[in-house]
Amino acid sequence: MKSAIHPRVKPRQAGGLLLVVAVMLGVIAATVMVTKLNDVLxxxxxxxxxxxxxxxxxxxxxxxxxxxxxxxxxxxxxxxxxxxxxxxxxxxxxxxxxxxxxxxxxxxxxxxxxxxxxxxxxxxxxxxxxxxxxxxxxxxxxxxxxxxxxxxxxxxxxxxxxxxxxxxxxxxxxxxxxxxxxxxxxxxxxxxxxxxxxxxxxxxxxxxxxxxxxxxxxxxxxxxxxxxxxxxxxxxxxxxxxxxxxxxxxxxxxxxxxxxxxxxxxxKEWMTYALTRVAAEIRLAADAAYSAGYPVTPPSIGTPWFVDNDWNNWGSVTHYAATGDTITLTFARCNATWTIQRQGGRGNVTRQGVC
Known part of the structure; x- marks a missing residue:
């Protein structure tokens, strides 16, 4: 009685099939990875x-x-x-x-x-x-x-x-x-x-x-x-x-x-912006009073909001110092310093720090 014949895949063919499967799995994995990457991006x-x-x-x-x-x-x-x-x-x-x-x-x-x-x-x-x-x-x-x-x-x-x-x-x-x-x-x-x-x-x-x-x-x-x-x-x-x-x-x-x-x-950040506007108003008045240098005493400011919010008595301005073309300002409860530096016939306001 003849023995049953079982077809066998030649080693080279088996290796080829494994390579195809590996490539297919790699493509699937890459597709999934790209999809996930696209979602992340x-x-x-x-x-x-x-x-x-x-x-x-x-x-x-x-x-x-x-x-x-x-x-x-x-x-x-x-x-x-x-x-x-x-x-x-x-x-x-x-x-x-x-x-x-x-x-x-x-x-x-x-x-x-x-x-x-x-x-x-x-x-x-x-x-x-x-x-x-x-x-x-x-x-x-x-x-x-x-x-x-x-x-x-x-x-x-x-x-x-x-x-x-x-x-x-x-x-x-x-x-x-x-x-x-x-x-x-x-x-x-x-x-x-x-x-x-x-x-x-x-x-x-x-x-x-x-x-x-x-x-x-x-x-x-x-x-x-x-x-x-x-x-x-x-x-x-x-x-x-x-x-x-x-x-x-x-x-x-x-x-x-x-x-x-x-x-x-x-x-404090919000107030820092508001104070920069206050400093700009002081700069306008100081420019108007300029005479061979900025006034050594705070200039008079009649702007309604300046007066209404109690800036005009300079109680909230804790420091005003004018030397020549430079003014430095500080305000109550704020650690920042504002500088007014005259250049080209007008003052420029800068700030160091925040409240």
Whole structure:
């Protein structure tokens, strides 16, 4: 009886098959790797774009704090706009109530009835892009996609009634309103003297439903479709004035569960910008009084905001020294120094340090 014949693959053929399989597995692995890499690069590009956008808006607000309202009687260096609560790009003076389930009715940061700060409100809403002349209109999809930043701002910057003396002594001493607070993902306080916070909401996450047409006004329920609450890490929905710099957070499955990106401006940084404008006003008066050298005593300044905010008695200017073509200035509760150096027939203001 003949033995069964079993076909055998020649060694050379077997080696060829193994090589083909190895190449195929390599191609699959490379494809997966490229796909993952592309996803990472896409997320990185988006992150860089959003970070750059927030940085640009942050600088815009700082610049605006030295010039906002300059063409009318309300101008005071340091004062800013309240957020937009009506999705029309214009500031709304009243703010959401933390003690109300809906946040409404909105109330002013200054309680005229009690003659004191209203501690139950938080000024948060969309960046007032129309008032800031960022643009005349936005596609509603930009709101739905979370590309219009939110602004939270301390009442010290928006209260023209309760804050009667907006100067460094008052604002960096015992201000009328509380400052905002920013913490890290572990709850460690980064600053409890924050003037404003910008939030990039990012794309809607699970459970967040943003509508188009846009809502007619911002409520707590609408706000919660833009910002997140992540137990043990952050809660941007409670209107407490506490914000968390936590970056993008994912669950164990890799799903994004928190994507509020924030940048912030401290009270001292904000005041540093305001004081630079004060120094510029002193420079104008000193230039006008210049005669073979700057005046050795502070020049008279009659600008309404300078007088109204108690700068004219020079109590908040802790140091004024003029020698020839140079003036040095310091201000109450601020560690920075401003120098006015005359060049080409006019003074130039520079600053060393921050408050």
């Amino acid at each position: 896409k997320r990185t590009r988006e992150s860089v774009r959003h970070t750059a956008m927030l940085g640009a808006y942050r600088q815009l607000l700082l610049n605006a704090s030295t010039t906002w309202g300059e063409d009318d009687s309300t101008f005071t260096p340091g004062r800013l706009l309240s957020p937009d609560r009506n999705f029309n790009g214009s500031a709304e003076v009243n703010c959401l109530q933390s003690t109300s389930p809906t946040g409404l009715p909105a109330r002013n940061v200054w309680d005229a009835g009690s003659g004191s700060a209203n501690t139950t409100v938080l000024c948060i809403g969309l960046l007032p892009w129309r008032d800031l002349q960022v643009g005349s209109s936005f596609d509603p999809s930009a709101f739905v996609m979370g590309d219009i930043p939110l602004l939270a701002i301390s009442g010290n910057l928006v209260d023209a009634v309760g804050v009667q003396k907006l100067n460094s002594d008052a604002m960096l001493g015992s201000p009328v309103h509380k400052w905002l607070t920013v913490v890290d993902a572990n709850g460690q306080v980064l600053s409890n003297q924050v003037a404003m916070v910008l939030i990039h909401p990012g794309k809607a996450l699970s459970g967040q439903v943003r509508v188009n047409p846009l809502p007619v006004q911002l409520t707590r329920q609408v706000l919660n479709t833009y910002v997140e609450r992540l137990p043990g890490v952050a809660d941007h929905t409670d209107l407490s004035g506490r914000f968390t710099l936590a970056g993008i957070q994912r669950n164990t499955a890799g799903d994004v569960v928190f994507n509020d990106r924030i940048v912030y401006v401290t009270a």
